[in-house]
Amino acid sequence: MTNPDLAAAIDARCRLHGEFILRSGQVADEYFDKYLFEGDPQLIRRVAEEMQPLLPSDADVLGGLELGGVPIAAVLGQLADAPTVFVRKKAKEYGTRKLAEGGPVEGKHVVLVEDVITTGGAVIAAAQALRELGARVELVLCAIDRRPPDATGLADAGIEVRSVFTRADLDAARANAD
Numbered sequence: 001m002t003n004p005d006l007a008a009a010i011d012a013r014c015r016l017h018g019e020f021i022l023r024s025g026q027v028a029d030e031y032f033d034k035y036l037f038e039g040d041p042q043l044i045r046r047v048a049e050e051m052q053p054l055l056p057s058d059a060d061v062l063g064g065l066e067l068g069g070v071p072i073a074a075v076l077g078q079l080a081d082a083p084t085v086f087v088r089k090k091a092k093e094y095g096t097r098k099l100a101e102g103g104p105v106e107g108k109h110v111v112l113v114e115d116v117i118t119t120g121g122a123v124i125a126a127a128q129a130l131r132e133l134g135a136r137v138e139l140v141l142c143a144i145d146r147r148p149p150d151a152t153g154l155a156d157a158g159i160e161v162r163s164v165f166t167r168a169d170l171d172a173a174r175a176n177a178d
């Protein structure tokens with residue numbers, strides 16, 4: 001497991017219990033509120049430090065996904081000295097009308113940065129949009145991968161996932177804490 005102390009800290013801070021409607025429409029009895037670690041300067045830095053070795057050397061640009069992927073991408077971009085763009089769910093309909101803010105993506109190897117992956121739907125949508133803009137997108141780095149072990153959607157879309165924590169990592173951290 002990646003850094004059990006950090007897993008325990010993230011789990012203790014972010015795992016909420018209740019009834020939650022997820023982005024995908026699924027209903028879950030647990031929710032990882034990423035903003036509770038992203039707002040903590042020490043925790044977000046520690047997560048980004050764990051993510052840095054997962055970043056391939058041929059990445060041109062980090063692409064932080066609105067909203068929760070953006071702060072992680074910004075911190076990782078600082079640590080790795082990597083140019084970073086901020087990928088909206090939908091391009092603005094005024095101003096520059098951009099989907100990806102912060103620099104060009106055409107012809108670039110864009111590595112996505114996401115907070116939580118449940119079905120991969122948000123990542124696939126962002127990857128498709130960036131590909132339409134001419135980017136090469138084949139990898140997402142995420143803080144928490146809570147997909148079921150048999151999920152294939154991202155692989156089917158040609159996207160590899162490298163996560164700091166899987167759901168199993170956080171479950172193990174929780175079990176150790178009990």
Ligand SMILES: O=P(O)(O)OC[C@H]1O[C@H](OP(=O)(O)OP(=O)(O)O)[C@H](O)[C@@H]1O
Pocket residue numbers: 023024065066067068069114115116117118119120121122123
């Ligand atoms: O893998 P999926 O099934 O797509 O679910 C995970 C997505 O859902 C959340 O997005 P949401 O739009 O709720 O969050 P945010 O704007 O607060 O980041 C989360 O940040 C991921 O982007």
Ligand SMILES: O=C(O)c1cc(=O)[nH]c(=O)[nH]1
Pocket residue numbers: 021022023024030031032033034116117118119146
């Ligand atoms: O699937 C989601 O929408 C989701 C799950 C989760 O645990 N945390 C989150 O921010 N979003």
